[in-house]
Amino acid sequence: MLKQDHRAVEALFAEFEDADESEQSELATRICQMLTVHTQIEEELLYPRAKEAFDEEDDEMVYEAEIEHGSAKELIAKIEAGTPEDPEFKPLVTVLMEYVKHHVKEEEKELFPALKETELDLKELGSQLAQRKMQLMEQMGIEAEEAPEPRRKRSTGSRTSAAKRRQARAGSRSKSARSSASRARH
Ligand SMILES: [Fe+2]
Ligand SMILES: [Fe+2]
Structure with missing residues (x-):
């Protein structure tokens, strides 16, 4: 302790x-x-x-x-x-x-x-x-x-996971944007 x-x-x-x-x-x-x-x-x-x-x-x-x-x-x-x-x-x-x-x-x-x-x-x-x-x-x-x-570690952890979640969302958005763009080309 x-x-x-x-x-x-x-x-x-x-x-x-x-x-x-x-x-x-x-x-x-x-x-x-x-x-x-x-x-x-x-x-x-x-x-x-x-x-x-x-x-x-x-x-x-x-x-x-x-x-x-x-x-x-x-x-x-x-x-x-x-x-x-x-x-x-x-x-x-x-x-x-x-x-x-x-x-x-x-x-x-x-x-x-x-x-x-x-x-x-x-x-x-x-x-x-x-x-x-x-x-x-x-x-x-x-x-x-x-x-x-250790508050710092905890808050860093949640910041990281929030950032990861944002990244994942952005990733899926851009993927769907790409696929609709490619659909539009076809
Ligand atoms: Fe001491
Ligand atoms: Fe001490």
Whole structure:
């Protein structure tokens, strides 16, 4: 689930990069909300459990992650207080994206694999994370469809199939146009 969140926020960042100013505000809000929920459930549930399960050396990874969350939250606060008209707005989102990219890589390549090596019941932890995520989303008034899901892929998919349908229709039209043209010649 945490990895799904990572993919979903990456998709939103990509959408933000291509978006014009009128869409940037809504996208930035969604990015900030998603990251707020995600960082909070990790801080409340994942990181404390990880510290318990890890030895001192591996604990350092968790402290690093917490410090990175702190920096991300400062950026999130600035973005939430700003508007796309501010010259700093887009650069703030870009820096947040770079931070998150780095942080996600460390979690997925180091922290999560190290957790798998411990005695920690990851299934149980996973369901606790999912439960807390739903609770926080409800508190923050985030709708289910605004929930961390790869929306971009879905909409691209429907665009593609709509385009295919249009193409197919155009194809059959031109075929019948061709056949009536050839009938007319005969
Ligand atoms: Fe994290
Ligand atoms: Fe994460």
